[in-house]
Amino acid sequence: MNMELSGRRKPSLEKFQRTPDNEPIEHSSVGIGLNAAIVAVADNEPVALVVRGEADSIGATDILPFGPFNPREHRTLEGGLRAWVHDQTGLDLGYAEQLYTFADRGRHAEHAEAAPHVVSIGYLALTQAVGHHGLTNGVWRSWYQYFPWEDWRRGRPEIIARDIEPRLKSWAEKSSPQSVAQGPIARADRARICFGFDGMPWDEEKVLERFELLYEAGLADEAAREGRNAAREWTERPKLGLAMQSDHRRILATAISRTRSKIKYRPVVFELMPDEFTLYELQKTVEAILGPHLHKQNFRRLVEGAGLVEPTGDVKTRTGGRPAKLFRFRREVLLERPAPGVRVSAPPSRL
Amino acid sequence: MNMELSGRRKPSLEKFQRTPDNEPIEHSSVGIGLNAAIVAVADNEPVALVVRGEADSIGATDILPFGPFNPREHRTLEGGLRAWVHDQTGLDLGYAEQLYTFADRGRHAEHAEAAPHVVSIGYLALTQAVGHHGLTNGVWRSWYQYFPWEDWRRGRPEIIARDIEPRLKSWAEKSSPQSVAQGPIARADRARICFGFDGMPWDEEKVLERFELLYEAGLADEAAREGRNAAREWTERPKLGLAMQSDHRRILATAISRTRSKIKYRPVVFELMPDEFTLYELQKTVEAILGPHLHKQNFRRLVEGAGLVEPTGDVKTRTGGRPAKLFRFRREVLLERPAPGVRVSAPPSRL
DNA sequence: CCTAATATGCTCGTTGCGAGCATAAACTAA
DNA sequence: TTAGTTTATGCTCGCAACGAGCATATTAGG
Numbered sequence: 001m002n003m004e005l006s007g008r009r010k011p012s013l014e015k016f017q018r019t020p021d022n023e024p025i026e027h028s029s030v031g032i033g034l035n036a037a038i039v040a041v042a043d044n045e046p047v048a049l050v051v052r053g054e055a056d057s058i059g060a061t062d063i064l065p066f067g068p069f070n071p072r073e074h075r076t077l078e079g080g081l082r083a084w085v086h087d088q089t090g091l092d093l094g095y096a097e098q099l100y101t102f103a104d105r106g107r108h109a110e111h112a113e114a115a116p117h118v119v120s121i122g123y124l125a126l127t128q129a130v131g132h133h134g135l136t137n138g139v140w141r142s143w144y145q146y147f148p149w150e151d152w153r154r155g156r157p158e159i160i161a162r163d164i165e166p167r168l169k170s171w172a173e174k175s176s177p178q179s180v181a182q183g184p185i186a187r188a189d190r191a192r193i194c195f196g197f198d199g200m201p202w203d204e205e206k207v208l209e210r211f212e213l214l215y216e217a218g219l220a221d222e223a224a225r226e227g228r229n230a231a232r233e234w235t236e237r238p239k240l241g242l243a244m245q246s247d248h249r250r251i252l253a254t255a256i257s258r259t260r261s262k263i264k265y266r267p268v269v270f271e272l273m274p275d276e277f278t279l280y281e282l283q284k285t286v287e288a289i290l291g292p293h294l295h296k297q298n299f300r301r302l303v304e305g306a307g308l309v310e311p312t313g314d315v316k317t318r319t320g321g322r323p324a325k326l327f328r329f330r331r332e333v334l335l336e337r338p339a340p341g342v343r344v345s346a347p348p349s350r351l
Numbered sequence: 352m353n354m355e356l357s358g359r360r361k362p363s364l365e366k367f368q369r370t371p372d373n374e375p376i377e378h379s380s381v382g383i384g385l386n387a388a389i390v391a392v393a394d395n396e397p398v399a400l401v402v403r404g405e406a407d408s409i410g411a412t413d414i415l416p417f418g419p420f421n422p423r424e425h426r427t428l429e430g431g432l433r434a435w436v437h438d439q440t441g442l443d444l445g446y447a448e449q450l451y452t453f454a455d456r457g458r459h460a461e462h463a464e465a466a467p468h469v470v471s472i473g474y475l476a477l478t479q480a481v482g483h484h485g486l487t488n489g490v491w492r493s494w495y496q497y498f499p500w501e502d503w504r505r506g507r508p509e510i511i512a513r514d515i516e517p518r519l520k521s522w523a524e525k526s527s528p529q530s531v532a533q534g535p536i537a538r539a540d541r542a543r544i545c546f547g548f549d550g551m552p553w554d555e556e557k558v559l560e561r562f563e564l565l566y567e568a569g570l571a572d573e574a575a576r577e578g579r580n581a582a583r584e585w586t587e588r589p590k591l592g593l594a595m596q597s598d599h600r601r602i603l604a605t606a607i608s609r610t611r612s613k614i615k616y617r618p619v620v621f622e623l624m625p626d627e628f629t630l631y632e633l634q635k636t637v638e639a640i641l642g643p644h645l646h647k648q649n650f651r652r653l654v655e656g657a658g659l660v661e662p663t664g665d666v667k668t669r670t671g672g673r674p675a676k677l678f679r680f681r682r683e684v685l686l687e688r689p690a691p692g693v694r695v696s697a698p699p700s701r702l
Numbered sequence: 703c704c705t706a707a708t709a710t711g712c713t714c715g716t717t718g719c720g721a722g723c724a725t726a727a728a729c730t731a732a
Numbered sequence: 733t734t735a736g737t738t739t740a741t742g743c744t745c746g747c748a749a750c751g752a753g754c755a756t757a758t759t760a761g762g
Contacts, residue, residue: 029380030422032454032470069454071381071468077454101452101472103383103420103428117422119383119470121452189686280709298751300710305749321708322758335540631740649720651741672739673727 030103030117032069034081035248037099037122037255038091040140041272042129044284046259047140048252049089053245058225060243062146064251065089065138066120081123090136095271096125097262099254102247122251124258126271143256146241146249149195150207150256152291163238164214165197171217171230204291207257211250214240222249260290267308270329278316278324279303307333381454381468383420385432386599388450388473388606389442391491392623393480395635397610398491399603400440404596409576411594413497415602416440416489417471432474441487446622447476448613450605453598473602475609477622494607497592497600500546501558501607503642514589515565516548522568522581555642558608562601565591573600611641618659621680629667629675630654658684 038049050062067084074080082093099122129140144151148159172188194210196202214220218230221243231237243249262268263286272285283299294302303309309327317323389400401413418435425431433444450473480491495502499510523539545561547553565571569581572594582588594600613619614637623636634650645653654660660678668674 030383032381069381071454071470077452098451100449101428103422119422185685193686278709295752296708297710297712297753302750317759319708320760321706322710322760324709334536335544629740646721647739648722648741648743653719668728670728670739672729672737673741675740 030119032071033066033118033120034069034077034084035064035066035120035122035251036081036085036093036096036125037064037252038085038089038093038125038127039143039255039259039272040127040129041285041288042140044288045142046144046256046288047129048143048255049091049135049138050141050244051138056225056245058221058243060221060225060245062141062242062248063245064248069121077121078123085125088136089138090134091127091130093125094127095268096123097258098122099124099251099258102251120247120251122254124255126259126268128272128274143252146244146252147207147211147256148241149210150204150291152202152204153287156202159238159240160195163240164195164219167219167234167238168195168213168217169197171219205257205261207260208250208253211253215250220249222247263289267329267333270308273329276312276314276326276328278319278326279309280319280324282309282327307336381470383422384417384469384471385420385428385435386415386417386471386473386602387432387436387444387447387476388415388603389436389440389444389476389478390494390606390610390623391478391480392636392639393491395639396493397495397607397639398480399494399497399606400442400486400489401492401595402489407576407596409572409594411572411576411596413492413593413599414596415599420472428472429474432476436476439488441485442478442481444476445478446619447474448609449473450475450602450609453602471598471602473605475606477610477619479623479625494603497595497603498558498562498607499592500561501555501642503553503555504638507553510589510591511546514591515546515570518570518585518589519546519564519568520548522570556608556612558611559601559604562604566601571600573598614640618680618684624680627663627665627677627679629670629677630660631670631675633660633678658687 036049040047040049049065051065052061053063055061065085065088067080067088069077069080074083077098078096081096085091085093101119101121103119132139149157149164151157168191169188172186172191175187190209190213192198192200193203194206194213211220215223216228216230218224218228218232218234219237219240221237221240223231224237241249244252259268269282269286269289273282279300280296282303283294283296286299287294307330310330312326312328314326315323316326387400391398391400400416402416403412404414406412416436416439418431418439420428420431425434428449429447432447436442436444452470452472454468454470483490500508500515502508519542520539523537523542526538541560541564543549543551544554545557545564562571566574567579567581569575569579569583569585570588570591572588572591574582575588592600595603610619620633620637620640624633630651631647633654634645634647637650638645658681661681663677663679665677666674667677
């Protein structure tokens with residue numbers, strides 16, 4: 001439009017603020033928040049770093065560590081994240097990856113209109129479990145406290161058959177015409193697929209889908225905060241895991257899901273392990289994250305065959321039986337294979 | 352701090368703006384931009400919708416459609432995206448998913464300091480190719496014009512051996528001490544792994560890694576815009592694909608990568624297909640996206656065996672030979688399997 | 703020395719998949 | 733019309749990956 005008048009224009013940036021029709025774009029300003037799901041495995045328990053504050057309107061106390069992103073201070077999002085995580089908790093993050101950006105208004109507000117506009121960018125970080133003394137803030141807490149139905153290490157969690165299945169099925173039956181039009185997949189089908197009802201296989205990666213389904217059905221405590229109709233309709237709502245403030249449980253669900261999927265095609269388990277470990281310890285860590293479905297001998301074949309580890313030469317005694325060889329991560333595997341990981345296949349746990 | 356003084360506080364939101372230590376958070380405001388990589392397949396060519404503007408300082412004209420996100424107008428990011436995509440291009444998006452959020456300052460500016468603070472959230476949308484008449488803005492352009500080294504449909508692209516391999520190898524040799532300290536993986540190894548030199552397999556999903564490597568080596572035109580040293584050092588830089596403005600080529604690379612990976616475990620190819628199609632057409636579409644590595648008979652076995660399609664009963668004549676049965680997508684497969692997709696395995700194309 | 707517990711090595715049968723052979727049903731050029 | 737070409741479709745063979753179980757090794761504890 002006024003392009004010719006503006007003299008020698010600054011190259012790309014001005015354009016970056018215009019539409020393809022060369023209309024200037026009105027960027028309404030919002031704040032950027034970074035949320036970190038910092039995950040470790042301590043004593044065969046997958047844990048996330050949470051900070052406890054005061055209870056909110058639904059009694060939730062826990063939040064994930066978060067901080068603002070200030071583009072003036074930090075060149076990159078990840079840089080900003082590492083900086084305030086260090087300040088707040090004393091941790092130096094190793095592996096970190098971006099998860100998802102949430103901006104849904106009303107998700108964390110009773111009064112959507114009055115909501116300040118904050119976009120939150122979720123990050124997943126994997127680290128070795130450092131003792132509580134190393135932390136200046138926050139505590140490690142098992143992620144299965146927030147998602148008890150995800151813990152299949154002692155078989156199918158009872159909570160599914162006892163609390164979830166009957167309620168989701170009754171919720172599916174009173175399918176409103178609105179929700180029928182909403183999507184092509186009916187409520188009952190979504191429930192079947194997510195939670196493995198009626199012989200459907202359990203997919204350990206569908207952590208987020210399961211939580212969102214419970215949320216929609218008003219079975220997650222967070223739904224009551226938003227004042228969802230579905231939440232009001234339950235006369236007695238079972239306690240399905242610990243709630244978190246804001247939408248942090250959703251971010252944690254995304255983090256678990258990503259961890260479970262990534263562990264299979266990238267050697268990220270080793271971010272969670274000490275430098276030396278036995279194969280059984282490694283297996284227990286994988287199972288803590290994924291659920292148990294590998295038989296010991298085959299796990300060994302898998303991991304050794306893929307060249308993911310090498311023996312250190314030492315052994316670990318006092319294991320209660322024959323001493324176990326100690327291994328370390330073979331970093332060179334990154335140079336050899338395009339997608340190394342603990343390629344455990346889909347569990348046949350259909351039940 | 353002043354929590355007690357503030358009377359009955361609004362529940363979660365106020366807290367959302369505080370650190371765990373209950374310090375109020377200073378959110379510096381930034382603009383949110385949404386970038387859409389809208390992908391289709393037209394005449395067996397994977398295409399993206401691009402808008403052409405005037406050349407920037409490096410002569411790049413093309414951008415991906417983008418628009419601002421205004422939280423006052425739209426509840427969700429995806430809602431905002433669909434709205435302005437419709438306004439700008441006339442397209443109604445079907446499938447859309449979030450890709451990545453970029454906020455790297457200096458990535459799209461000569462003067463990082465003067466850069467306005469815009470965070471851009473990239474989206475991938477898959478759609479059926481609609482003729483140019485259906486578009487009010489933008490053109491479809493083969494994504495291989497921007498990434499010629501990604502097109503393996505006629506074998507290994509010559510550009511790799513002729514232009515990329517020698518230059519990346521010479522770049523790897525003058526590895527600065529700085530870059531050695533930077534990461535554990537040496538330049539030469541990264542190049543080998545990304546581009547499949549020296550017998551390493553080609554991984555079609557590493558689209559972004561390859562582009563970033565070329566960018567770092569100063570071989571992507573965009574690197575010159577930023578004034579990278581590496582870019583200046585080439586006396587003659589080969590033309591490695593069309594550049595785009597801002598960091599849009601990076602977003603497109605992310606989109607290609609995601610498309611290539613997703614097609615394998617979710618039935619997203621069908622978003623790109625007409626309602627009825629022959630198996631050969633389906634195969635050609637998959638190959639357009641991934642590169643060719645499936646033999647016709649096995650592809651049929653794979654797709655039919657997975658229950659992804661069902662015959663319509665009709666046939667398509669004038670194919671030049673025996674008429675081909677027409678198929679349609681079997682939507683019920685979504686209700687049956689946890690992760691249906693065209694499970695083509697890693698191509699053995701090591702060359 | 704015997705038993706329990708864990709670590710480790712090996713085999714066997716099934717399955718998924720790459721690759722090729724063979725047949726069916728159209729079109730095309732003499 | 734007929735032979736040759738082209739594309740579609742069905743089937744089989746062999747290898748490699750993997751789930752599952754058997755067998756052996758090496759410690760601790762009584």
